[in-house]
Amino acid sequence: MSAAPLLRVRGLNGWYGKSHILQGVDIAIREGELLALLGRNGAGKTTTMRAIMGLLSRTEGELEFAGAPILGLPSYAIAQRGLALVPENRGIFGALTVEENLKLAARRGSPWGIERIWAMFPALGARRRTPGGKLSGGEQQMLAIGRALVTGPRLLLLDEPTEGLAPVIVAQLVEILRELKAAGLSMLLVEQSLETCMAVADRFQILDGGAIVWEGGSQALLAAADVRSRHLTLERA
Template identity: 45%
Template sequence: MMLAIRDLHVRFGQAHILQGVSLSVGATPVAIVGRNGMGKTTLCQAVMGLVRASEGEISLDGASLAGQPPFRIARRGIALVPQGRRTFPSLTVDEHLRLVATRGARWTIDRVYATFPRLAERRRNGGTELSGGEQQMLAISRALLMNPKLVIMDEPSEGLAPVIVDHLIEVLRGLAADGMGLLLVEQNLRVATQVAEEVAIMVTGRIATTMPAAQLAEDTELQRRYLGVAAGGH
């Protein structure tokens, strides 16, 4: 077990957003799916220390992350690819990558460019000159250059063309095969079930059920009940 979340509660004023969430991520990818407003992004932010939990425990490799600021959690080995990409408009692709690159690490800028050739072609372009897919590649690359134990990705396929989504699935599978932990938050059921081995369904701030990804991919009744989607769709 790499990441362990136990009975986690997050409140914003009177709003009880996360209501006793428990989840574990080990050597195999885990996906969280659910409709909008269920608390998925809040969970990502709580793990990274961006929002404070009122109750519960989060640990990485058995060591508590409680009360740690985001930069210390990142140094412990967790990287976040946030929803919305959040690239800097004034920096080029290459400058984004050099901000976080570390000499002698497994993930280098050259490896990033080999994984995402389009970024190599656009290395001199600024953040606002990139397409949505290119910005997502850049956000993922920035996280990988931190050489984390675990990457949390919040809606990585949002707004991407189908051909780019296919490439994203291949990349994420490769990361998992390379031994990197993955916690994937997705509304695209195809991405979630083709990358993860286990899927947790979040409903109104709780994990309603956890099941093998293949089971959810095949069970249209479960998809309609919890997600309101048909197989392969958002």
């Protein structure tokens, strides 16, 4: 009998004001799994992540993490349970140095200490005294991931981590995601690059109109040209 999912989302509905964006989303992520959540712009992918992290003012449905309900908890309490979000805008503190950004987020007992972040991202170690706002886009994304990791998450949520980055930086981030998978970290990845997702994801779900419309493995997705044509605008290098 398989173990219960680390994250279970059932019938999740979410609103921005009067706009009903999420309309019954179902997601399950197992321990150590990387699930890619795909869909066109406006499908509700970022809203799903914000709802999971308690950042929407109105949500309904079932949301469980490690067997305990978390729907309705404040975002800081959800983070304390072991979830961490790397937002699309990265959200780093531009006036603080790289090291200060990490120290501000670091939690005692995290397996991802700051020294481990320097080893994973040598470019950050070399610029540890540089203000976050002075980093390149790729370095800022590395810092955003590092800052999430030092909180010691059991589940890492990544929202468009390769957006706007040069191919060489994207390749580096793919290797980082593989390293995190090998370490057993569970991840939910929202990403526009199908190539990136194919390189790292164990399973795929497609969101359209605020609901899951397809799910399966990489070979099934590659074989489903009609599904990709109908629901995705990916194929970005």
